[in-house]
Amino acid sequence: xxxxxxGRPTVTAPTRKTSPSAASAAYSGVSAPRQIQDTSSVMGxxxxxxxxxxxxxxxxxxxxxxxxxxxIEGLNKRLEEAERLADQDALLPIYNRRAFVRELTRxxxxxxxxxxxxxxxxxxxxxxxxxxxxxxxxxxxYVLGEFANRLVRSVRETDVVGxxxxxxxxxxxxxxxxxxxxxxxxxxxxxxxxxxxxxxxxKMDVGMAYGVVAIEAGVHPEEALTEADSKMYAxxxxxxxQRES
Numbered sequence: 138x139x140x141x142x143x144g145r146p147t148v149t150a151p152t153r154k155t156s157p158s159a160a161s162a163a164y165s166g167v168s169a170p171r172q173i174q175d176t177s178s179v180m181g182x183x184x185x186x187x188x189x190x191x192x193x194x195x196x197x198x199x200x201x202x203x204x205x206x207x208x209i210e211g212l213n214k215r216l217e218e219a220e221r222l223a224d225q226d227a228l229l230p231i232y233n234r235r236a237f238v239r240e241l242t243r244x245x246x247x248x249x250x251x252x253x254x255x256x257x258x259x260x261x262x263x264x265x266x267x268x269x270x271x272x273x274x275x276x277x278x279y280v281l282g283e284f285a286n287r288l289v290r291s292v293r294e295t296d297v298v299g300x301x302x303x304x305x306x307x308x309x310x311x312x313x314x315x316x317x318x319x320x321x322x323x324x325x326x327x328x329x330x331x332x333x334x335x336x337x338x339x340k341m342d343v344g345m346a347y348g349v350v351a352i353e354a355g356v357h358p359e360e361a362l363t364e365a366d367s368k369m370y371a372x373x374x375x376x377x378x379q380r381e382s
Contacts, residue, residue, distance in 0.1 A: 259301070322349050
């Protein structure tokens, strides 16, 4: 005798013994486990259910789909390369003006949204016309390429370097105040003077002028470029007066 959950005594019924024959009879109506056979399938349908012509058609279709996938991958790669070339300057491995202005717009949006600092540097090579006149355009192209490489090495990977036209270049420095940008900009002509560019053993007498402005929210990118350009020309004018005095 046990005590149940209610506190009342309960009577345990005697256990009935089932004979082996009875147990077999009890499970005689249950189906035997289905035998699983390993067969290949196409889209969940066993291959054995297809006729040879259907198999051939399906294999042909699958080959065409795979070929189409490869063609799409090739087109995507060519599109990426075309976009890269469209952004790159025709002569130098840096952004052209169109792509530079696009990146300037992107950085400006980040400044407006997150309140970050960013700066724009407008650069012009002094004496570049004399290089072309005295040594030819091949020398001029070399000077532009060497100067562009120096600009790329002088900034971070997150910064933007572009050619704005002729011998004019631009730098976009993200998360950089105007004061910090001025420090970088002032080092560039010093480095160029200490490490001049040589063409076929001849020293290229080139210098640089620059203008620095903050990239601010609400200011059109072309307006920012114009302001930085004006500051660059003001510095160029002062440097010329100092050389002539």
